[in-house]
Amino acid sequence: MARHRTRKKTFSQEPTLATVESLSHDGRGVAHVDGKVVFIDDALAGEKIEFVYTDKHKDYNQGRAVKIIQPAPERVRPECAHYGICGGCSFQHVANEQQILLKQGLLQEQFSRLGKVEIPDIWQPLTAAHWGYRAKARMGVKYVEKKGRVLVGFRERGQPFLAEIDSCKVMHPLIGENLLALSEMIGQLSIKAQIPQIEVAIGDSDCVLAFRVMQPASDADKEILRTFAHQYGISICLQSKGVDTIKPLDGEPEVLPSYALPDYGITFKFRPAMFTQVNYAINRQMIRRVMETFALTKDDVVLDLFCGLGNFTLPLATQAGRVVGVEGDLPLIHHARENALLNQLDNVEFYAADLSKDVSGQAWARQTYTKVLLDPSRAGASEVLHNLKRWQPQQIIYVSCNPSTLARDAGILVHELGYKLIKAGVMDMFPQTSHVESIALFEKKGV
Ligand SMILES: C[S@@+](CC[C@H](N)C(=O)[O-])C[C@H]1O[C@@H](n2cnc3c(N)ncnc32)[C@H](O)[C@@H]1O
Numbered sequence: 409m410a411r412h413r414t415r416k417k418t419f420s421q422e423p424t425l426a427t428v429e430s431l432s433h434d435g436r437g438v439a440h441v442d443g444k445v446v447f448i449d450d451a452l453a454g455e456k457i458e459f460v461y462t463d464k465h466k467d468y469n470q471g472r473a474v475k476i477i478q479p480a481p482e483r484v485r486p487e488c489a490h491y492g493i494c495g496g497c498s499f500q501h502v503a504n505e506q507q508i509l510l511k512q513g514l515l516q517e518q519f520s521r522l523g524k525v526e527i528p529d530i531w532q533p534l535t536a537a538h539w540g541y542r543a544k545a546r547m548g549v550k551y552v553e554k555k556g557r558v559l560v561g562f563r564e565r566g567q568p569f570l571a572e573i574d575s576c577k578v579m580h581p582l583i584g585e586n587l588l589a590l591s592e593m594i595g596q597l598s599i600k601a602q603i604p605q606i607e608v609a610i611g612d613s614d615c616v617l618a619f620r621v622m623q624p625a626s627d628a629d630k631e632i633l634r635t636f637a638h639q640y641g642i643s644i645c646l647q648s649k650g651v652d653t654i655k656p657l658d659g660e661p662e663v664l665p666s667y668a669l670p671d672y673g674i675t676f677k678f679r680p681a682m683f684t685q686v687n688y689a690i691n692r693q694m695i696r697r698v699m700e701t702f703a704l705t706k707d708d709v710v711l712d713l714f715c716g717l718g719n720f721t722l723p724l725a726t727q728a729g730r731v732v733g734v735e736g737d738l739p740l741i742h743h744a745r746e747n748a749l750l751n752q753l754d755n756v757e758f759y760a761a762d763l764s765k766d767v768s769g770q771a772w773a774r775q776t777y778t779k780v781l782l783d784p785s786r787a788g789a790s791e792v793l794h795n796l797k798r799w800q801p802q803q804i805i806y807v808s809c810n811p812s813t814l815a816r817d818a819g820i821l822v823h824e825l826g827y828k829l830i831k832a833g834v835m836d837m838f839p840q841t842s843h844v845e846s847i848a849l850f851e852k853k854g855v
Contacts, residue, residue: 424458444468449462449470482510496571498842507839515833530833536836540581543580547605559571590636599624603621621648644656654680664678672723708728711731711779712780717743717744721758722756731755734767776801779803782806789806790820803852804850828852829850832849
């Protein structure tokens with residue numbers, strides 16, 4: 409359900425009583441009041457609550473719980489002082505261990521409802537640290553004259569404005585615990601009102617902050633930035649236009665953060681603003697799960713679709729005979745090739761292609777593959793799936809950041825393309841938020 413962001417409307421603050429029937433796919437409580445469905449923030453299935461309306465539409469309404477009369481057993485007090493205002497983490501009112509189970513329930517429900525497929529075997533959820541996990545982010549920046557300060561962080565819940573936060577508990581502590589210092593430093597810059605965002609890119613041992621600047625920084629500004637960078641042991645870059653203009657401060661070395669996959673002896677280098685998985689601990693476990701499931705030999709030829717900078721492609725290449733990675737973003741493909749060289753892997757090929765278009769004429773698409781991995785963005789992979797008739801893999805692993813499109817695509821694989829769903833499960837990539845990362849294994853029927 410899309411959240412509409414129109415002109416701010418006001419509603420009566422008179423509380424309404426409701427019993428929450430279930431949880432929506434984005435983690436809001438679902439209730440019916442006066443015959444109409446209401447999606448309620450901060451409400452959990454089974455709870456008796458009072459809520460106020462926050463938005464009204466023809467087919468549904470939205471609200472926010474203001475009093476919990478009968479709490480669900482999984483309800484806890486949110487740990488972050490900014491909960492409820494900052495839109496970053498809307499799942500903090502659920503106990504850590506329960507969050508992932510609720511997400512598992514949402515995944516099962518989506519498979520059943522949208523894909524018309526039941527999950528025969530639930531994969532054990534992958535879990536790691538519940539806080540301080542986020543190594544990549546685009547943070548908004550806004551100088552607010554009325555408040556006399558610079559806001560740095562994320563948007564208010566359901567609003568276009570930045571929330572006034574001084575710390576962020578899900579961000580890597582190097583940045584999450586120093587947001588106030590960062591905002592005070594930006595407040596000293598002559599261009600404080602010309603910085604709309606910062607790309608945060610943290611690797612295993614380096615942190616790069618790329619400041620988007622709408623006006624050139626003065627020498628004095630650069631000195632302030634340099635001093636801050638040295639004090640916190642980070643690297644600061646300026647970005648004057650597109651992401652290819654990200655450059656370190658004059659005289660400072662270019663730092664490319666990296667992350668390692670020790671199980672496979674692989675290290676990736678990446679640039680700020682490039683897609684990488686945000687949670688390294690879960691990423692490592694997720695790759696291990698893929699590798700153990702595929703159990704590759706040198707006879708395997710693997711196709712890795714939506715491959716990014718080769719996060720799966722390179723570990724797959726350590727065991728398969730050959731791996732082909734395909735991705736729509738050309739800079740990522742260049743970077744994937746550099747990472748293959750860096751890791752001395754020569755049985756891997758990368759191609760740039762828009763996988764929402766017809767790719768059937770491309771040479772890499774006119775071969776067969778023993779195994780296919782899909783890791784699309786939220787839109788899913790429906791347009792590319794029909795090519796599986798030609799590729800004929802025995803196994804498909806589908807990694808997804810959107811259970812609705814995974815469920816829809818599972819329906820296509822099972823009901824139209826001759827695959828059976830073997831297993832599916834959730835991974836705790838984004839604790840405290842309502843985002844659901846999931847994984848599913850399909851095998852060719854009759855194999
Ligand atoms: C969730 S990321 C996964 C990247 C990679 N597998 C990883 O683990 O880092 C999805 C990737 O799909 C790419 N993508 C999105 N839409 C695409 C399209 N229509 N065609 C090809 N690639 C696309 C994005 O650029 C992004 O790199």
